[in-house]
Amino acid sequence: MNIIKLNAIHSTNDYLKELLHIQLLENFTVVVAEHQTKGKGQMGAVWSVEPGKNLTFSVLVKDAVPEINTIFNLNVAVALSVAKTLEYFNVPNIKIKWPNDILTGNKKTAGILIENNIGSNGAIHSIVGIGLNVNQSNFNGLPKATSMSVEVGEEFNKEQVLHKILEYLKLYVMAMQSNTTELLWDEYHLKLYKKNIPMTFEKNNSKFMGIIKGVSRTGQLQVQLEDDSVVEYSVKEVRLLY
Template sequence: MHIIKLNAIDSTNSYLKKLSATRTLEDYTVVITRQQTRGRGQMGTSWASEAGKNLTFSVYKKISCIRKEELFYLSMATSLAIVSALKKFNVPQLKIKWPNDILSANLKICGVLIESIIKKGELDAAVIGMGLNVNQTDFDGLPNAGSLKLATGTTYNLDELMYSIVGELKNHEKLITDRTLIPLKSRYEEALFRKDKPSTFKNTEGELFMGFIRGISEAGKLVILLEDEVQKEFDLKEVKLMY
């Protein structure tokens, strides 16, 4: 594992993608920074982080063993790897909020952004960006945000956490390379936040509706059981799970 440590950068994902375009990178090359000034989340959202208190890093992962349309399996493996790593640090009540937010006691502690690298029309690698709230305790204006310190009262070593997460990512990668995708999907679904519980959702028109999360489709869409026992699949842009 090759590690590049930076004091400050706009986005570790952007840095690593540009680096991969100019040179051949070692698998599991990691870019980690004390301060990320323009961290990015799903669908163009920003990720704000207090300098030096949280874990912001990206991993370059060769992943040519799956097709472009199977990229969500890497998202599932990444989410499960983070949960497995955090369990070792006694972080309580861990769940995955679809597609790949990590929650502790219903508060978001980690966000993931995975970007594919395509070569000759096929998936060649991916950049896995992670933003984990660790020792930050003030999240003014963000009522749904939490951190490891808020959850446990413990101050954590950022490098130790990073090594643990990358180690678990290597373990969970085997499920993909061995093509044991059905067990991977089942484990992910078991960890889903509010699975099989009555939940409120918002659609693209801003309308609220009730339903039950039943799981995910092969393409990673959220499967919701609606009224009249109708199941429907929703893409990330089509639905939002309300807390």
């Protein structure tokens, strides 16, 4: 496995994309940085972490998704890879908050950003960006953030954590490619944050009550409303207030 280690970079996702344009890279090539100055989250949000304390890295995943309408399967595989890694290191109460946040209890431990590129031959290459709070303990101004170290009470070897995520990612991608995606989706839904629990949502600055019933195969959040109808929402169309 090709792992490229950097001290500081604007964005590991951007760096890996640029590298892909100028040279042939093997599948599961990894770019990991001690510090990201312009780390990216979903829909242009900023992922900001304390330098040297956490994991910020991107992985090239080639040809895991055969067609565009199954692309959210990779989101499922990546989220499960991070969740299983946290469980492996005894971090408690791990949940996946749709679409790609990993929570410990009600606090965010990791974020995921997947950027997909469709080649002229139809092949889909994905850049999987992961930010994981490992040893950071100070989250001033971020009341909904936590880390592995805060939750378990010890410091972790970041290299070991990285390799465990990559190990799980390869296993879940193999499962995707062997037509066992239903098992992945079952596991994803078991870990889905606030599933089947009445919650408050916000859309266009208006609040409403609903119950998360699941996520569709195309990545839409399925919410049961007070009239028992089930409505599907896209990323950032609706916000879960928690």
